[in-house]
Amino acid sequence: MDSIDKIHWAFTDRILEFFKETGHVMRFTGHFFSLGLKPRFEVKELLTQCYLIGYKSLPLIGLTGFIMGLVLTMQLRPSLISYGVESELPVMVGIAIVREIGPVITALIFAGKIGSSIGAELGSMKVTEQIDAMEVSGTNPFKYLVATRVLASTLMLPILTILSDAISLFGAYIGVNIRSVTSIRLFYTQVFDSLSFGDLTPAVIKTFFFGFAVGIVGCYKGYNSSKGTRGVGSSANTAVVLASVLIFIIDLLAVQLTDVLGLN
């Protein structure tokens, strides 16, 4: 009975902890909208963060995008051959990349790189009192550190996703040409003919939410870091895990919403 009680209380504690944490994240997000978006804006820091978060992520996003397109094509080919529709490979790959795989994989890579980086950076600033130092010098650290990073993530991920999609499609073109010969013109004609406005718009819109989730979770975890260097590591780790889970939840909601709105 004792052990059942213990399990029961541990389970209850975990649930209460989850709701408490959710409440804190919501309050932090509320702060972002009420405080972070008020003038005076830290434009220089925002541009610096856009450079660091966006431009510096480009090689990784580009490489993974290229491999993603190539591998997806190579994996899909046997299945399509068995149905006798190998010629539809560009169509299939194009839709898959633009509608789903491109945005989600890019967002997950982005969460791994940027979520952990923001979590560790702010966490380390927190435990070394650099955030307090900023506050006592009359600078609002929430506006300077949090608002700029969240905005930069929100703005940069859609751009990175579009670039990643383009590079993935090129990877897919290479993949198609490994076993057969297709001209680049024919490949892209097939891809773009199969895509409509309704495929692209929801896919791009949801990446703003993915970017926001990565930014806000990374900042929340870092800003509330404690327990020294172990806390910093934990902030970086949980920022990635939580952001990745949120990306899937947002994706699920986005798919449901586009379905309800008839955009599919």
Next chain:
Amino acid sequence: METPIRSSTTGKITGKPEAVIEIEHLCKRFGENVVLNDFNLKVYENENLVVLGKSGSGKSVLIKCIIGLLKPDSGKIIVLGKNIPELDHEDLDKIRTKIGFLFQGNALYDSMTVRENLEFSLRRQWIRLPQTEVDAMVKEALDNVGLPHTVDMMPAELSGGMLKRVALARTLILKPEIILYDEPTTGLDPVTAREIDNLILSLQKKYHTASIIISHDMNCVKNTADRVVLLLDGKCYMEGTYQELEDATDENIKQFFE
């Protein structure tokens, strides 16, 4: 405003000018742990007040309440005429520009050069300040601490004593009226600690700042204090000059001088 009276030989204050910090019935607890319990204190213009106490006695909590980093449970903290716990974010930011804070771990921004560290708060307070003026202020602040050559170095390239001086230069750049030092000599060798003590005194003479120095380094207390307050059990246990505390027969006080 009353002019402070200074001793002609020691340069230390012998009279009591106007109070720049007044703390009344301050209480702060963390859960069940009562850190400050009905604490009262006044700090006067041009005065170096040392708050002495054991580790964990609430010294750092006290100055973090003064600067508004921690909110007290009750009591008043009147700094330059404003009650800190009642101020909103904007007013708090305004008053913070008049208070310097030297962190125990220096808290320099490690991704910025020394120049950027010093310019950071300047650029935020006086947006349209010309670069030549900013450069002059950075130079003056670094000259004050004897480190003009470190201007383009990163904090990681500096020694412990140099970091402390640069942190002090950053604190000084906004020309604060009050400086709060959180254990300024902790972790430094005796020679460097002595240099920091001298720096605190010379800066006080030059800028006529009021200071609260948190310390349990008795050399620092002896060198810098105009007045010493002993914090014990969350209260002001004794107040007086260094000599008065050293001469005390109370066991709780004597243990600091053994």
